[in-house]
Structures are given as C-alpha cells and as structure tokens.
Amino acid sequence: MTKTSNSITEVYELALQAAPSGILVVDESGEIRYSNQTLADMFGYRVEELLDEPVEILIPGQFAAAHRRHMENYARSPHARDMGSGRDLEGVTRDGNKFPVEIGLRPTRTPSGAVVVATVVDITVRKAVEERLRRHEQELEQLVAERTRELEDAQQEKERMLEQLIQAEKMTTIGTLVSGIGHEINNPLYVLHAAAEALADESDIDCCRAYGKDILKQVTRIAETVKNLSRYAQPGTRHDLQAVDLAEVVEDGVRLVRQSLNDEQIEFEITDGRVPEIRARFEEILQVVFNLLRNAIQAMPGEGRILIGTARDGNFVRLLIQDNGSGIPRELLKRVFDPFFTTKGPDEGEGLGLYIVRQIITRYGGEIEVDNVDGGGTRFEIRFPVDNRVDKPEE
Numbered sequence: 001m002t003k004t005s006n007s008i009t010e011v012y013e014l015a016l017q018a019a020p021s022g023i024l025v026v027d028e029s030g031e032i033r034y035s036n037q038t039l040a041d042m043f044g045y046r047v048e049e050l051l052d053e054p055v056e057i058l059i060p061g062q063f064a065a066a067h068r069r070h071m072e073n074y075a076r077s078p079h080a081r082d083m084g085s086g087r088d089l090e091g092v093t094r095d096g097n098k099f100p101v102e103i104g105l106r107p108t109r110t111p112s113g114a115v116v117v118a119t120v121v122d123i124t125v126r127k128a129v130e131e132r133l134r135r136h137e138q139e140l141e142q143l144v145a146e147r148t149r150e151l152e153d154a155q156q157e158k159e160r161m162l163e164q165l166i167q168a169e170k171m172t173t174i175g176t177l178v179s180g181i182g183h184e185i186n187n188p189l190y191v192l193h194a195a196a197e198a199l200a201d202e203s204d205i206d207c208c209r210a211y212g213k214d215i216l217k218q219v220t221r222i223a224e225t226v227k228n229l230s231r232y233a234q235p236g237t238r239h240d241l242q243a244v245d246l247a248e249v250v251e252d253g254v255r256l257v258r259q260s261l262n263d264e265q266i267e268f269e270i271t272d273g274r275v276p277e278i279r280a281r282f283e284e285i286l287q288v289v290f291n292l293l294r295n296a297i298q299a300m301p302g303e304g305r306i307l308i309g310t311a312r313d314g315n316f317v318r319l320l321i322q323d324n325g326s327g328i329p330r331e332l333l334k335r336v337f338d339p340f341f342t343t344k345g346p347d348e349g350e351g352l353g354l355y356i357v358r359q360i361i362t363r364y365g366g367e368i369e370v371d372n373v374d375g376g377g378t379r380f381e382i383r384f385p386v387d388n389r390v391d392k393p394e395e
C-alpha cells in the first residue's frame with residue numbers, strides 16, 4: 001500500500017481551515033477574497049457565500065460606515081496592527097446577532113494587488129468573564145466602602161459612648177464632692193451669719209467696718225467654692241480647649257478630694273515644678289487627677305501619704321502621683337486600665353475610673369504608666385505633650 005501524501009498547498013489549506021482564529025483576506029476594494037472555515041462558522045455562513053462579498057456584511061450597520069473610512073485611511077498608510085485596541089469591536093452573524101471580536105490586520109502585497117489579511121477571534125466568553133470580574137470587583141469595592149462606613153459609624157458610636165461614660169463618671173464624682181462642698185460652704189456661712197447678727201446690734205462704726213470686711217471675706221470664699229464646682233461641672237465640648245496649668249489642676253484636685261475625706265489621715269506632698277501649659281479641657285484633666293487621688297486614698301485605709309509632682313521632660317510635661325498604699329499585684333498591673341476591672345466592692349468602684357483616665361489622656365496625645373513602688377504603694381506617671389502655642393507667651 002502506498003502512502004498518499006498531500007501536496008504542500010493542501011497542507012497549507014488544511015492548516016488555514018483548521019486554524020483556531022477566523023482568517024479573512026480582503027482586497028483593496030473591500031471585497032472578501034478568502035475566508036477559512038473557522039471564520040465562516042463564526043459568522044454563520046458557508047465559505048463560498050462570503051467570497052466576493054463586501055467585508056461590511058460581517059460588520060454591524062452602525063459600524064459599517066466608520067469601517068469604510070478606516071479602510072480608506074488604512075490603504076493610504078498600511079501597517080500591521082490590532083484593530084480596535086481600546087475600542088469594543090463587534091461582528092454580526094448572518095442571523096443579525098452581534099458578538100464581540102478582536103481583529104488583527106496585516107497588509108500584504110500580492111502580484112494581483114494589495115490585500116489585507118485579518119485574523120478574527122470571537123471574544124464573547126472572554127468578555128463575559130471580564131464583565132463578571134468587573135462586577136465582582138465593583139461588588140467588592142462596594143463591600144469595602146460599606147465596611148468602611150460601618151467602621152466609621154462604630155468609631156463615632158464609640159466616641160459618643162465614651163463621652164457619655166465620662167459624663168456619667170463625672171456625675172458620680174460630683175456626688176462624692178457635694179457633701180464636701182456642703183462643708184466648704186457651711187463654715188463661711190456660720191461666720192457670715194454670726195457677723196451679720198453682730199452687725200445688726202453694733203453701733204460703733206469701726207466695729208461695723210470690721211464686720212463688713214469679715215462678711216466680704218466669707219462671701220468671697222463661698223463664691224470661690226461655687227466657681228470651682230461649676231468649672232468642674234461644665235458640660236463644654238471637646239472643641240473649646242484651654243491652656244491648662246497642671247499645677248492649678250493639682251491644687252484643685254487636692255482640694256476637692258480633701259472635701260470628700262471622712263476621717264482618713266492623708267498627707268499630701270506636692271512638689272510643683274513650674275511646667276508649661278498643656279492644651280486640654282480643664283475639667284477633664286481635673287477628673288484624671290481626682291480619680292487617681294481617690295484611688296490612692298482608697299488603697300490606703302485610714303492613713304497614708306500621697307506625693308504629687310509635676311516636671312518638664314523635653315517636649316512633655318510629667319505628672320506623678322504616688323501613694324504608699326496596698327500596691328497592685330504584679331499580674332493585675334496590666335489590667336487596671338481595662339473597663340470594668342475593679343477589685344473593690346460594688347459601692348466603692350465601678351472599674352471605670354482608670355479606663356476613663358487613660359481615654360482622656362490619650363485623647364490629648366499623652367500616656368499613662370503604672371508601677372508598684374519599692375516598699376509598698378503605687379505610682380502613676382502621666383506624660384502630656386507640651387502645647388507650643390501656649391508655651392511661649394506672646395510678646
């Protein structure tokens with residue numbers, strides 16, 4: 001049996017017909033000179049039906065005119081290129097169905113004139129995949145945007161809750177203060193009452209003047225006390241920050257906490273290095289100091305000593321509050337700033353004091369650290385960044 005061998009032209013023809021891309025040859029006048037089987041199948045024709053037809057039968061109506069113009073330009077300066085890169089090209093089948101295509105063009109000279117060889121690939125599937133991907137991407141972006149919004153909302157909610165917590169804590173603090181304040185006002189009131197009574201019966205003008213002065217002094221004392229209280233209770237917003245002098249806060253804090261003492265013998269030792277002011281809300285810093293002092297007192301049943309110091313440390317001011325009380329078990333040191341962490345009974349503490357203290361401090365860019373003191377007791381150290389604007393007084 002002899003082996004039949006195809007001629008080389010037959011092999012070429014076979015290769016062209018079986019090529020996975022549609023192949024088309026168009027002459028200068030735009031007529032189809034050759035189509036392979038793949039192309040004819042793609043457009044729903046038989047090969048013979050395409051031959052000698054204008055290439056526009058493969059192009060949807062709305063693109064056909066533009067295609068003519070392109071072809072004329074192309075004939076003037078032909079070069080190999082992809083058609084429609086960056087544009088969406090479409091083909092149209094015999095039944096009028098449009099589908100996306102990718103087209104490569106190569107101009108060629110033949111003895112019988114110039115032709116263009118075009119490869120055509122049906123990219124319906126690729127487009128669909130791309131579209132799906134695009135939609136996925138869009139959905140993903142949307143999801144990310146939604147999550148971001150949710151997180152922002154949560155953050156805002158957290159801020160709001162914190163604000164409420166601070167406010168609520170402040171109310172408990174004020175509760176503790178009120179009884180002390182009562183004393184603070186009652187004492188001058190007694191003196192005032194006595195002086196006023198004496199004044200009513202006094203005829204000597206010099207004595208009257210002296211009583212008058214006494215009365216004035218007591219009234220000033222009361223006014224001062226009320227002023228301090230109202231400064232603490234001010235609602236205010238976070239936006240009205242003031243230049244705050246830590247020494248002044250310490251002074252107020254100690255006075256307030258003294259008012260809430262019962263019979264405890266507490267010694268306050270204040271070493272007050274002059275420090276630059278920080279930018280904050282006075283009442284919030286006062287709450288920090290007050291909470292730390294109250295904790296210290298609660299850790300020293302009956303008697304104790306509290307050291308309070310302020311110092312400058314580069315671009316920071318430091319505030320130290322140290323007691324000689326019970327100290328904090330090493331394993332609990334890390335937890336004392338956690339919300340609701342308390343070792344006290346329900347009447348003594350909610351476990352929010354230090355949590356709020358730390359929130360307030362970090363809000364102003366500061367830090368707080370806690371450690372035990374050798375020989376017993378606890379020390380809290382706070383650092384606030386100095387506010388340069390208030391540090392240098394204007395000339």
Ligand SMILES: Nc1ncnc2c1ncn2[C@@H]1O[C@H](COP(=O)(O)OP(=O)(O)O)[C@@H](O)[C@H]1O
Pocket residue numbers: 291295296299323325326327328336337341342343344348349350351352353354355377378
């Ligand atoms: N100066 C201190 N000495 C000893 N323990 C302290 C001191 N300050 C805080 N603590 C511990 O930290 C815990 C949390 O304090 P805090 O947040 O103020 O809540 P609370 O005072 O309501 O318990 C306290 O219960 C206590 O165990």
Ligand SMILES: [Mg+2]
Pocket residue numbers: 291294295349352353354
């Ligand atoms: Mg507390």
